[in-house]
Amino acid sequence: MPKLSLVVPVYNVQGYLHECLDSVLGQDCTDFEVIAVDDCSPDGSGAILDEYAERDARIRVIHLTENVGLGRARNAGLESARGDYVLFLDSDDTLSEGALTAICDRIETTGNPEILVYDYARTYWNGAIKRNQRAHLLAQDAGPAAFPLADRPELLDLLQIVWNKAYRRDFVERAGLTFPPGYYEDAPWTFCSMISAERIAVLDRVCVLYRQRREGGNILKTVSRKHFDVFDQYRRVFDYLDAHEELSRWRGPLFRKMTDHYLTVLERPERLPQNARAEFFHRASADYRARLPQGFQRPGGGRGHKYRLLERDAYTTMTGATRVLRLRQKAVKSARRGVNQSKRRAMGLLYRSQLRRPLDANLAVFSAYWSRSVACNPAAIDGALASLAPHIRRVWAIRADAVDQVPAGVEYVRLGSKEYWTAVARAKYLVNNVNFPDGVVKRKGQVHLQTHHGTPLKTMGLDQQNYPASTSMKFGALLRRCDRWDFSVSSNRFSTAVWERVYPASFTALETGYPRNDALVNATADEVRAAREELGLAEGSTVFLYMPTHREYQRGFVPRLDLERLAERLGPDVTLLVRGHYFYGSDPSRLARLQSAGRIVDVSEHPVVERLYLASDGLITDYSSAMFDYVNLDRPVVIFADDWDTYSAVRGTYFDVLREPPGAVATTQEELTRILGSGAWRAEPAAEARQRFRRRFCDFDDGHAAERVVRRVFLGEESLPPVIPLDERGHVPTPAEVRALDGAGEPAPRARAVREAEEPAATS
The missing domain is CATH 3.90.550.10 (Spore Coat Polysaccharide Biosynthesis Protein SpsA; Chain A)
Incomplete structure (x- = not known):
């Protein structure tokens, strides 16, 4: 059975x-x-x-x-x-x-x-x-x-x-x-x-x-008289109550459900024919009066008023009240629309007046991810600018609903405010990892710095025209935004070629490396240790960071892994850091147990992703640009690509990540579990794949990218620090190496490599 x-x-x-x-x-x-x-x-x-x-x-x-x-x-x-x-x-x-x-x-x-x-x-x-x-x-x-x-x-x-x-x-x-x-x-x-x-x-x-x-x-x-069936169904419900006296306490709650259901049928225009609405109302009113429980309390507000009209069988009053309510709602919407239009006109006048004023040569406006946060390449450039050009005032554009996430000491203006439009009109430098709004005018003498926010695996810019299911972008408007760019930051030669083709505009490519990746090249053992302590990670645990990416063919979030089951299969010595809204649809009781044991940690809202990279032993991702950044640490990456055929067909990609991966590849959860549980994630074949990937995509990320950007864009220097070849770069110690160093009292490999490169040769 x-x-x-x-x-x-x-x-x-x-x-x-x-x-x-x-x-x-x-x-x-x-x-x-x-x-x-x-x-x-x-x-x-x-x-x-x-x-x-x-x-x-x-x-x-x-x-x-x-x-x-x-x-x-x-x-x-x-x-x-x-x-x-x-x-x-x-x-x-x-x-x-x-x-x-x-x-x-x-x-x-x-x-x-x-x-x-x-x-x-x-x-x-x-x-x-x-x-x-x-x-x-x-x-x-x-x-x-x-x-x-x-x-x-x-x-x-x-x-x-x-x-x-x-x-x-x-x-x-x-x-x-x-x-x-x-x-x-x-x-x-x-x-x-x-x-x-x-x-x-x-x-x-x-x-x-x-x-x-x-x-x-x-x-x-479906518009039909068949909706009158609802009366027969509630007759059956109340017949059941009549036959089960012991359930009489539910008469009031079910009367409320019945009344709400009748009102829903009446209020939905797609259900009843217009010539049947009055008849339906009168039948609903008869049921209301026949089944009204003793002592029943009507709900308050407008809903209670509709109950009262049903009880009185006042159909004409109901339809009149509904008509008045709709007219009132329409008037309110119209008034609100007028106020918003007036505000936009006022802001437009302000912005145009500020455009006539001189540029402020010592003002830079920063934005990242559509003004949602202080992050990514713009944040790294901000930090280097404070050190190398402190005379330049740095202001961030931030959405009103995100201002509470701005770090202490950071100057900001609310997106769309008077201060915002004044700043973007007057600033000499505008820095963004996406695009500023279409209404922002490129002034003579202004410098727009486009930093981007990832190495492209998926198609970008004009290449997306070949994959119309993935975007509703207006490509003419896109190119007009690109025409404002003076500089485009690139982390590798692969990206340089893509950006120049898909964004055909007259910008200068800055092959500096990604400023945000400086933290992944220059970090010390102390920073690795601090990152793990900040997250409360158990000493000795193996930590995987799981970072899935967005699917254009799915508007909502669909979990691709049963992480509770994965955590249980991998055992208590493994911790999963989850960045992304995975917990949709999960079992809270199992999650609570695994989270309380420190085996699953939700880091979706962590403000600095680079700290998560430093704390982890390996990355699990699908098609996220995180893989290109993470390999700068020379730590293992596992690709979980269960929908590669669909993703690549809908969005389009520049190479086959199953054939040219940065490490081990799994296409099912069972395969991923085996890779992680057996040690294949860090075995020799995975390491060889990672080295090939690093040579292709880590051309310029040597830890000095932000400095190069600041010197070229803000200080006007043409001669920039040369890029350190990949083979000559040190590496940030892994968590395991940090634990070994703590036991042996040795300096970290990265610190040792840097010191040997910077100290003058010994003389006799």
Whole structure:
């Protein structure tokens, strides 16, 4: 007998069915059966089910001889279920990776509750992913592991769906639960099961990816009189209450759910035909008055006013009030738009007046990452400028929502403020790792310094025209921004060639190296030690920094690794530093345990990524430019490229990172676990790949990049310090070397190499 039975009703989904079934059969948990119910589907769905059933004995197919609808198709599957727990999955939705294992684990740790409620996320045709807005209701640290609904009645406020829960099959049979026909069949099942269960548990993890079809996929978004079905479904809910006197305490909460549901149908323009709205309102009003519980308290505000109108059957008043509200909202929006336009006009006048004033030869304005932080190459140049040209005033442009992250002592102006427009109009130097806004005018005598923020693996600039799915960029506007550049910083000859081709403008290439990488070449053993102490890393632990990059084909964040499982497989002597919003969809209880043990550390908000590089023994990444910076440390890099074919096809890349990697390569989690667990990540083949990569991409990063930029751009020097050849550069000690040095009392390798290079030869 399997642990889980998944009931999958199928109708007209041949375009989505493969993905749905693959998401189930690809789960690491195998203790399940799939009962697929072909609801007399007119397309090829039935044949697809039969093909899967031939290949996998866990799938059983039921072919109905007539179309009975979603609810009764589920009933047919339910009758054949043999598992301890029953789950329902719609055939155009999918399970997230590891979902069934997480569900089984949670069932076991909570003592086999009658219902386990888990989370979901909506997925959209354009790649966007949005987690359930009420995910906070599933917090696992809020009281006992399993509980009656009375302890957490707010769970009734979750969407009325059946496929975000696992139901103990003996409970379903005991409660006599079945699905009625109709549009809103989930409502009676959901409410009657939740109020009847004695023990409910929650799993704060996204287990289902709920597809939002672009066309024709959701019957609830179809204008039709079929929405009158909602009245029959709530009749069934209250009939159930009438038959179970012991559940009468839920009459008030379910009355509120009923009323809110009726109002939702009325308020959504995509549901009821216009000529049916009055009839629907009158029927809703009749139900309201017939089922109004004694002592019921209406909600406050505008919602409570709508309750009152329903009770009075005041349809004309309701429609009039709705019309007035819409007119008022339109007026407010119009007024707000007018105020904003006035502010923009005023700022434009201010900026134009400042453009007529002389440039300030001793003012430099810095920005990084669209004015989100003080970071990257601009920050490193700022530091060198303070030392080499202290007469130049340095001001940062910062977004209003990021000013609290500005380090103490840094002068800044808020983006878009009067001070900002005055500064960019008057400053002689404008420094950015992206582009300043289109409204910024390049003045005669101004110097625009473009520092970039990474060596390009993915296509950039005009090359993105060949990959239209990856960008909505207006390339004419891009080139006008590039025309403002006077200098373009490059970290290697590879980048120089790319920048000159994809940004065809008359700038001067500065082959200086990346200023931000000076910290990775000049750091000492003390800085490595301090970086690890700052993060609270255990002495002797092997630390991997995981830095995934953004995917243009996915608007939301989709975890690519089950890091909890990876940490557990690698053991207690390994720590994972995670930079990126990985924890979306994770199990907080497992994370809390691993974080409290120091085995997973969230460093997504750490302000200085170079400190994370110094603290780690190795880097795990996919296509992030972090790999190009990190190899300056001459430490191992592991590429985890599970979607290389998709990524390279959608975004386009300049070389194949699987064939020319900076170290070991994995394309599955199992392969990555083996590489990290066996030591292959730092073995000779990986080291040889890293050396080839360093020779190609670390041309100029010798620790003096910021100095070269300042001397050339701000001090006007033509003769710059020569680049130290790669073979003559020292290296920053690894954490293991630092521990060895601490024991032996020896100077760090980097410090020794620098001292030997700088001390004069001994004379006799």
